[in-house]
Amino acid sequence: xxxxxxxxxxxEVKVQYYAVFREQRGLGEETLETAAxxxxxxxxxxAERHGFSLPPSLVRASVNLQFKPLGDHxxxxxxxxxxxxxxxx
Amino acid sequence: MSQKPTFTVxxxxxxxxxxxxxxxxxxxxxxxxxxxxRNQGREVRSLEYEAFGEMAVKTGNEVxxxxxxxxxxxxxxxxxxxxxxxxxxxxxxxEVAAAHRxxxxxxxxxxxxxxxxxxxxxxxxxxxxxxxxxxxxxxxxKSEIRNLEEPAEGQSKIGPKSEIQYYSRQVTLAEVGEEGQxxxxxxxxxxxxxxxxxSPALLYLAAAGxxxxxxxxFDDLDESNLHRQVLYSAAEVGRPKAEAAAERVRALNPYxxxxxxxxxxxxxxxxxxxxGYDLVLDCSDNFRTKFLLNDACVEAGKALVxxxxxxxxxxxxxxxxxxxxxxxxxxxxPAEGCVGSxxxxxxxxxxxxxxxxxxxxxxxxxxxxMPSPLREGKMLLLDVLTYxxxxxxxxxxxxxxxxxSARGTQHPEPGFEVEASEIDFADYxxxxxxxxxxxxxxxFAAALNLPSTRFDxxxxxxxxxxxxxxxxxVRSAYLAETMRExxxxxxxxxxxxxxxxxxx
Numbered sequence: 403x404x405x406x407x408x409x410x411x412x413x414e415v416k417v418q419y420y421a422v423f424r425e426q427r428g429l430g431e432e433t434l435e436t437a438a439x440x441x442x443x444x445x446x447x448x449a450e451r452h453g454f455s456l457p458p459s460l461v462r463a464s465v466n467l468q469f470k471p472l473g474d475h476x477x478x479x480x481x482x483x484x485x486x487x488x489x490x491x
Numbered sequence: 492m493s494q495k496p497t498f499t500v501x502x503x504x505x506x507x508x509x510x511x512x513x514x515x516x517x518x519x520x521x522x523x524x525x526x527x528x529r530n531q532g533r534e535v536r537s538l539e540y541e542a543f544g545e546m547a548v549k550t551g552n553e554v555x556x557x558x559x560x561x562x563x564x565x566x567x568x569x570x571x572x573x574x575x576x577x578x579x580x581x582x583x584x585x586e587v588a589a590a591h592r593x594x595x596x597x598x599x600x601x602x603x604x605x606x607x608x609x610x611x612x613x614x615x616x617x618x619x620x621x622x623x624x625x626x627x628x629x630x631x632x633k634s635e636i637r638n639l640e641e642p643a644e645g646q647s648k649i650g651p652k653s654e655i656q657y658y659s660r661q662v663t664l665a666e667v668g669e670e671g672q673x674x675x676x677x678x679x680x681x682x683x684x685x686x687x688x689x690s691p692a693l694l695y696l697a698a699a700g701x702x703x704x705x706x707x708x709f710d711d712l713d714e715s716n717l718h719r720q721v722l723y724s725a726a727e728v729g730r731p732k733a734e735a736a737a738e739r740v741r742a743l744n745p746y747x748x749x750x751x752x753x754x755x756x757x758x759x760x761x762x763x764x765x766x767g768y769d770l771v772l773d774c775s776d777n778f779r780t781k782f783l784l785n786d787a788c789v790e791a792g793k794a795l796v797x798x799x800x801x802x803x804x805x806x807x808x809x810x811x812x813x814x815x816x817x818x819x820x821x822x823x824x825p826a827e828g829c830v831g832s833x834x835x836x837x838x839x840x841x842x843x844x845x846x847x848x849x850x851x852x853x854x855x856x857x858x859x860x861m862p863s864p865l866r867e868g869k870m871l872l873l874d875v876l877t878y879x880x881x882x883x884x885x886x887x888x889x890x891x892x893x894x895x896s897a898r899g900t901q902h903p904e905p906g907f908e909v910e911a912s913e914i915d916f917a918d919y920x921x922x923x924x925x926x927x928x929x930x931x932x933x934x935f936a937a938a939l940n941l942p943s944t945r946f947d948x949x950x951x952x953x954x955x956x957x958x959x960x961x962x963x964x965v966r967s968a969y970l971a972e973t974m975r976e977x978x979x980x981x982x983x984x985x986x987x988x989x990x991x992x993x994x995x
Binding site for chain 2: 420421422424425430456460462464467468469483485486487488489490491
């Protein structure tokens with residue numbers, strides 16, 4: 403049986419949490435290493451780890467101060483902000 | 492028309508000399524408005540007129556051009572004097588020539604009224620007693636002028652009597668000036684929601700001199716509103732907020748027009764409500780209204796300044812026809828309560844205070860033609876605890892459901908939210924999802940109380956349709972949507988909740 407080795411590219415990203423995510427994560431920002439390829443993957447990884455209640459369909463991600471689709475690839479050194487819809491007034 | 496209509500403003504005295512007549516003119520009407528020796532019971536010694544420079548001439552010419560379109564007249568000229576005039580001096584002369592006398596009379600009368608109403612020229616009367624007072628030329632009615640000049644017994648005689656004095660401290664700014672102040676006066680702004688965000692927004696827009704301010708607000712003032720809704724006074728609990736807000740705003744600035752709309756924004760009234768305004772502020776507190784306003788403003792091409800808060804943070808977005816809209820970012824209206832319901836989250840009054848003031852700032856900048864980074868499709872996020880702030884760019888979605896190619900293809904409003912006025916409660920098994928203590932404070936006739944915090948659908952008896960009711964329609968909407976996502980479409984939510992059921 404052939405053996406396949408995967409080389410996982412780890413990326414260092416700065417993650418900032420906004421509104422309800424800030425509460426559920428317990429802090430406003432952190433720098434971490436991740437194997438996630440897209441912002442969506444990163445959200446799912448963090449959601450599972452920290453118990454984020456919002457489904458990915460409602461989450462928006464800002465990557466380097468620009469809203470990007472969750473399917474866009476992340477690069478090493480990116481700053482990602484996860485933003486839920488907010489309605490308070 | 493043999494000669495272009497002209498409106499001029501002059502500091503020279505106006506001679507009562509006739510001007511040239513036309514062969515075609517059968518009727519020729521001249522009106523001369525003079526300084527008379529009495530006004531509202533006071534003996535007048537002299538008058539001063541001050542004009543808002545170029546705006547006065549521009550507006551005056553607009554009036555004359557409209558007159559030429561409305562009435563079959565041949566020629567019209569108008570001169571208005573500025574400076575110091577004595578009793579008997581001519582302040583304004585209007586000359587109209589027409590083929591027939593009726594058109595000349597009517598046009599002349601119309602022009603005098605319109606000049607008085609619209610042209611930014613203010614007069615100051617110097618009374619025989621030695622004092623003086625400015626009179627805004629287009630203050631709504633004589634009775635209001637009387638109220639300004641004759642304060643009630645016991646009240647201080649020092650009060651804002653002068654529109655020019657009122658704005659004097661901002662008119663000196665290069666970005667404002669006479670022209671900017673006139674733009675503010677001509678602006679019509681609608682504020683949707685007179686709550687935490689709306690309170691400071693309304694106060695500052697009024698103070699700046701926005702000429703027409705609309706207020707959309709359906710609720711009555713609740714005790715729990717006061718910690719953040721600083722527009723109101725504690726004695727007003729129970730009073731309809733639209734009415735109370737209008738009164739407070741008028742008290743702050745008597746020179747503007749305030750229009751309360753005691754209504755809840757809905758697909759049925761949104762377009763009509765915003766039609767009379769140029770700019771809208773979203774000071775609402777629920778997704779349904781926010782997305783509805785977004786769609787309506789995009790459709791009508793009106794600018795929208797939107798803000799939302801969550802605990803100590805907030806976001807603000809300015810949507811114009813050239814910029815991305817809310818649905819470029821969130822195509823579907825999120826369910827209410829998906830990020831925590833109203834009563835659960837909690838907020839300090841200063842937070843909506845901060846963001847409501849930011850909204851007024853952006854609105855004023857827009858009206859004055861000042862630049863703003865937020866108008867380039869950027870959302871400002873701000874945390875008032877750390878002052879961490881960022882501006883995040885939004886890309887316009889070419890296939891956006893609201894402003895892009897997919898507009899009109901889908902009605903995004905969820906059909907499970909129903910209006911009290913449109914349904915028969917007898918068609919539903921009504922479930923009150925509030926906490927027991929809320930029921931004691933505000934009873935409601937429901938078949939069953941099943942609080943949202945421990946909602947167990949298995950405890951519900953069999954029924955064809957369930958109507959969930961909470962305090963404001965937020966928790967009930969979230970629950971109904973959750974049940975529908977699980978495949979059970981028998982659940983509906985009452986828009987506006989118990990607060991929406993009123994006996995009028």
